[in-house]
Amino acid sequence: MKYDLHSHSQFSDGKLSVAELVQRAADKGVDVLALTDHDTLAGIAPAQAAISELNLPLTLVPGVEISTRWHSFEIHIVGLQVDTENEELNELLGQQQQKRRERALKIGERLDKAGFENTHEQALALAEKAQVTRAHFARVLVAQGAAKTMQGVFKKYLSRGNTGYVPSTWCNMGTAIDAIHSAGGQAVLAHPARYKMSNKWLRKLIGEFSGLGGDAMEVAQTQQAPCERQFLGQLARENGLLCSQGSDFHFPLPYIELGKNLYLPKDCDGVWQRWQSQP
Incomplete structure (x- = not known):
């Protein structure tokens, strides 16, 4: 098996x-x-x-x-x-999902202030009916040219100490x-x-x-x-x-x-x- x-x-x-x-x-x-x-x-x-x-x-x-x-x-x-x-x-x-929604809003705000446009809205569109995760933001930033790969986005923007990082x-x-x-x-x-x-x-x-x-x-x-x-x-x-x-x-x-x-x-x-x- x-x-x-x-x-x-x-x-x-x-x-x-x-x-x-x-x-x-x-x-x-x-x-x-x-x-x-x-x-x-x-x-x-x-x-x-x-x-x-x-x-x-x-x-x-x-x-x-x-x-x-x-x-x-x-x-x-x-x-x-x-x-x-x-x-x-x-x-x-349900509690975890609410925390994800609140965190996603904050990530979007930080990325917008850093010069990236409408990242939360685009992450929502990618997620469709699913929860928005950092992976959705990574895909948005790759599309906007922030890095060539999702791993690169996480390293530069979404990990601890970087622009789009929001503590969980x-x-x-x-x-x-x-x-x-x-x-x-x-x-x-x-x-x-x-x-x-x-x-x-x-x-x-x-x-x-x-x-x-x-x-x-x-x-x-x-x-x-x-x-x-x-x-x-x-x-x-x-x-x-x-x-x-x-x-x-x-x-x-x-x-x-x-x-x-x-x-x-x-x-x-x-x-x-x-x-x-x-x-």
């Missing part, structure tokens, strides 16, 4: 519709796909409908990626196998974990090696995440050195966490693809092993 337990659609900052996403996942040989858009469950029902209508050999895991604050870091927690109708989870996501006010890790558990899901620490922290701080993060009741952490990603995968697997075992894997797919890239290079170290227990009925 090929599991990809971290992906995004146009309902957050992905570029593909849910129908395009599930079709691509099936084309790439993925058997089990988790749709984990940022702070929203809006894409789950349409994705399930698309799988049925297209008659795809694909199992969809209802999921979400929740942004949280931990010390000075923005930490993402993926919820897997969540009940999309759960009141506590939906209340938290997300919930804390414990709140996110509790809401995921209330919805019957598993809380997974997303891409732990991407937070640009020392190993000392990484161990502290994983230890606190586990102590708050976290269930698993992402160990395998598509673009990753084997030594990193082994190290993360070791940290998961040391902290009593299950292991997950996911591409964090937003749109096709030469080095990031649905289902690509996803496997766990041999001594890791997959998060799916605790599911009541595995696909």
Whole structure:
């Protein structure tokens, strides 16, 4: 079975519709796909409908990626196998979405003062019915010639200390974990090696995440050195966490693809092993 337990659609900052996403996942040989858009469950029902209508050999895991604050870091927690109708989870996501709207307005104001025109309006147009994220602003600035790539825009304008950066006010890790558990899901620490922290701080993060009741952490990603995968697997075992894997797919890239290079170290227990009925 090929599991990809971290992906995004146009309902957050992905570029593909849910129908395009599930079709691509099936084309790439993925058997089990988790749709984990940022702070929203809006894409789950349409994705399930698309799988049925297209008659795809694909199992969809209802999921979400929740942004949280931990010390000075923005930490993402993926919820897997969540009940999309759960009141506590939906209340938290509503609060997160309001924070995203307020942050987007402030980012637009800062970029406008820096000489870029109508960035918030253009980001809204790109997002259509989805939430506006920094990725939408990055696409707008690339189109306006601020940088050649989205990565360049983030580095120059949208990261900490730069013109368009606005600090987030997300919930804390414990709140996110509790809401995921209330919805019957598993809380997974997303891409732990991407937070640009020392190993000392990484161990502290994983230890606190586990102590708050976290269930698993992402160990395998598509673009990753084997030594990193082994190290993360070791940290998961040391902290009593299950292991997950996911591409964090937003749109096709030469080095990031649905289902690509996803496997766990041999001594890791997959998060799916605790599911009541595995696909």
